[in-house]
Amino acid sequence: MLKRFCLFALLNIIVSIAYARDIYVSPIGNDHSNGSKTAPFATLQKAQAAARKNKQEKVTIWLMGGTCYINNAVVFTAADARPANAPLSIKAYQNQQVTLAASKALALNWQPYKNGIMQARVKGDVIFDELFVNGQLQHMARYPNYDADAKHFNGTADDVLSPERIARWQHSEGGYIHALHKSEWGDMAYRITGKDAKGELTMEGGWQNNRPSAMHAKYRFAENIFEELDAENEWYYDKTSHTLYYYPPKNLNLKNAIVSTPQLESLFVFNGDAAKPVTNINIDGLQLTQTLRTFMKNREPLLRSDWTIYRVGAITMQGAEHCSITNCYFNNVGGNAMVFSNYNRNNEISGCKIIGAGSSGVAFVGDPAAVRSPLFQYSQANDLAKMDKTPGPVGNNYPADCRVYNNLIEGIGRVEKQVAGVQLSMCQSITVSHNTIDDVPRAGINVNEGTWGGHIIEFNDVFNTVQETGDHGSFNSWGRDRFWFPNRKQMDSINLAHPELALLDVVKPIIIRNNRFRCDHGWDIDLDDGSSNYEICNNLCLNGGLKLREGFNRKVYNNVIINNSFHPHVWFKDSKVSFQHNIVSSGYFPIGVKFWGDDVDNNLFPDSAALNKSLKNHTDAHSTYGDPMFVDAAKGNFTVKPNSPAFKIGFKNFPMDEFGVVSPRLKAVAHKISIPAIAASMDNSASATMAFLGAKVKSLNTLGERSATGMASETGALVLDVPRRSVLYGVLNANDVILQVGERKINDIKDLAAAAMGLQIAKEITLEIFRNQAAQKVVVKLK
Structure with missing residues (x-):
């Protein structure tokens, strides 16, 4: 015993x-x-x-x-x-x-089917959403076929929903239609539920974008359709017969291949709360892969931004303190890589690779219940008499004081397109530092709204952004906080009566400093729709320029803007905006700016013509022009030499070799940014204008005009001014876009001039215009 x-x-x-x-x-x-x-x-x-x-x-x-x-x-x-x-x-x-x-590794007995396609019975109840063979992601049977070089969705076709195409699909239920938003503001997805009596598809979905619209007419594709299984690396699973069909490449030994399919959305979940948090846990040095796609669950609106969210990632952290994810490799996860949801304090993700995520890289998303007087749709507005005017959040159920440091984020948005390398929503004092973010369909870094500020965005290298969408930037933000109205006239009156409302949500300044941005399909830095309380300094902008639309309390200084310039859009009176000590490559591109903020001055222009255009706007009285004398622009060193005229306007050099990831392990595999050749001074002369019924108009033909008006494309006639003597006074406003005159479509002012010729004997005319993000018709009395 x-x-x-x-x-x-x-x-x-x-x-x-x-x-x-x-x-x-x-x-x-x-x-x-x-x-x-x-x-x-x-x-x-x-x-x-x-x-x-x-x-x-x-x-x-x-x-x-x-x-x-x-x-x-x-x-x-x-x-x-x-x-x-x-x-x-x-x-x-x-x-x-x-x-x-x-995922689940499958034991399969492959047999020939036809036309090079193999088939195998699958035992048990297995989810089939993606398929990996020897760790490599395969393609769900799709139309059009996968094309690695295609810009949108790796292949799109405008006849995806044609009757002829749909008629081929015997059992389309369970298939998906993916499409860009009509205005290219992200994407939408639909699950096919069957066909109606007319043979047309019945579908559910489209909720993945918080700015509802029709599908884009061209950028769309279908997947998970058996009849579209016709190319190597494609597969289809028949749920009824439990049969997997796969078209293997010729060089694959399928008998010995490891075939797996994702079964889980997350690998790690931190599930605490503020009262009982999860504390002091670190996950280090692991490869995390093959989680489920979550695009059909992405439907929670994020206040009034264009975003919806699904609060799940390969790692989901909620109710945690002093926890960290370090040196991990998120490899082809199906949804978000890392989500910090609701209460989080002093947590960190650092030293990680996030490659090929189906959705976003890192997302911070707080609780809407912590937002005072929250709104969830672009067109909504608060009743000022009833609005909670207490600054800041309610309670503490949101991420704060967390860090995203030294991460390599590439090729995300593989499935979803309204994504970001780092997304910040309803959170405070998040530091995003020394990350390299590239090859993304939308923003590299996105601040969803002002709540509650305090973020530090520094030393990041962000490039090859806005690759599949439009009207966005390498850094993007919205400021549609509780004070903001989508109607400009209302905003003007609110601003004059209650200037203090602008900072109720963004109670701490957001600092963007010492970053390098390059966007070839939008702006390098894009502060949109009322983004307020920003300090932007020491940034190198390599292509897209810097845009400030609406907004208050913004200081922009000591930035270098290559091959572009400053884009001020529709500013308010007394907006408390300053733009000083910057090097620009052309004159500014103002749209709808009557009031030029507190101090737009002491900047360096490339030549006298660019400076003189700014002087006409009564800005830049102390600015100058000349060659900035960069040390080695060809190699990306845009510091200026000791005798540069930039020093005369107060410019100070800042480091040009500290952008992006810092660890040698990540530096060795990170993509390298392309440094542009410096172009000659950009032509900033006004494009041709014409008088139409007494109003001054021009062709809408720039990205800035498209963004300022909310148009989905650069088309139509942009209204610049409607003087009192015009018959259009009181009917049209500056920044309206004329889309149609009577039955004539208006693509540019040439079309408008032709339409005007037919109005000499008309008593009235119906115009279709675009205003406040929507098309509408107005009737004009001509006699």
Whole structure:
């Protein structure tokens, strides 16, 4: 009896020692083992349970090399909370490659089907949303076929929904239609539910964009349609017969291939709250892959921005403090890579690679209940008499004081297009520093609204952005906070009567400094729709220029803007905006600016013509012009030489070699930005104008005019001025766009001139115009 007791005691000692500091998990482990190096567990959940037994000292769960197919996400709760002096780390053992796949590896017996397509029966209840073969993502059967070089969705066709195409699809239910927003403000997706009596598709969806619209007429594709399985690397799963069809490439040994399909949305979930947070847990050095796509669940509106969100990522963190994700590789996850939802404090993601995520890279999203007088649609507006005028948030259920540092984020938005490398919404004091973000369909960094400011955006390298969408920037923000009205006349009156309202939500300034931006399809820095309380300094803008639309309390100084300039759009009176000590490459591009802020002055222009145009607007009295004398522009060094005229206007050099990731490991694999050749001074002369019924108009033909009006394309006739003597006075406003005169479509002022010739004997005419983001018709009495 004594021997048995002693043996039992000895085993307890061995187990407790194993649980004390180091716990081991291996793909070939066993959960009935003791978790030691020589007898590792098989699952993280077993190791997690063991770690809970020791909170008096630091514990490390070591994962041994190999691929683990995870059946259930690891969920941390308050029961896993650790004291600061006894944290928990989950790490790769001796830097071995550890892959956690949220998928199921399939045992398949492949048989020929036809035309090079193979088929295999699948046992059990398996989700089929994506397919990986030997770790490589394959293509759901689609039309048109996948084209790696196609700009939008890797291939689109305007006849996707043609009757002829749809008639080919015998069982279209379960298929998907993906399309860009009509104005290219992100995308939308629809699940096909069947066909109606007319043979037309019935669908559900389209909720993925918070600015509802019809599908884009051209940029759309269909997937998960059996009849479209006609190209190598395509696949289709028949749920009824439990049969997987796959068109393998000729060089693939399918018999020995590892075929897997995602089953989970998340691999790790931190699930606490402010009262009982998860604390002091670190996940380090793991590869995370093959999570489910979540695009059909992306439907929660983010206040009045263009965004909707699904608060789930490969790692989802909610109710956590002092937790970190470091040196991990998010490889082809199906949805968001990392989501910080609601209460989070002092958490960090750093040293990570996020490559090929289906949705966004890193998203911070607070609780709308923490927002005072929240609104959720662009066209909504608060009743000022009833609006809560208390500054700042309600409670603390939002992310704050967190950091995104030294991450490489590339090729995200593989599935969804309203995405960002880093998205900030309903949060405060988030630091986004030394990240390299490129090859994204929309913004590299997006600030969704002003709530509640305090962010520091610094030393990032952001380029190859807005690749598949439009009217956006490498950095983008909206400021449609509780004070903001979509109607300009109302905003003018509100601003004059209540200037204090602009900073009720953005209570702390947002600082953008020491970054390098390049956007070839929009602006380098785009502050849209009332974005307020910004300080923007020491940024290198390489192509798209810097735009400020509406907004208040913004200081822009000491930036270098190459091959572009400053784009002020529709400013308010007394907006408290300054633009000083900047180097620009041409004259400004103002649209609808009557009031020029506090101080637009002391800037360096390339030549006298560019400066003189600004002097006509009564700005830049102390500015000058000349060659800035960059040290080595061809190699990206835009510091200026000691005798540069830039110093005369107060410019100060800032570092040109500190942008982007800092770790050698990430620097070695990061894409490199393309440095543009410096173009000659841009032609900033006004384009041709004409008089139409006494109003001054021009062709709408610039990206800036498109953005300022909200048009989906650069077309129509832009109204510049409607004097009192015009018959259009009181009917049209400056910044309206004339789309149609009677039955004649207006693409430019040539069309308008032709239409005007037919109005000499008319008594009235109907115009279709675009105003306040919508087309409308007005009747004009001519006699």
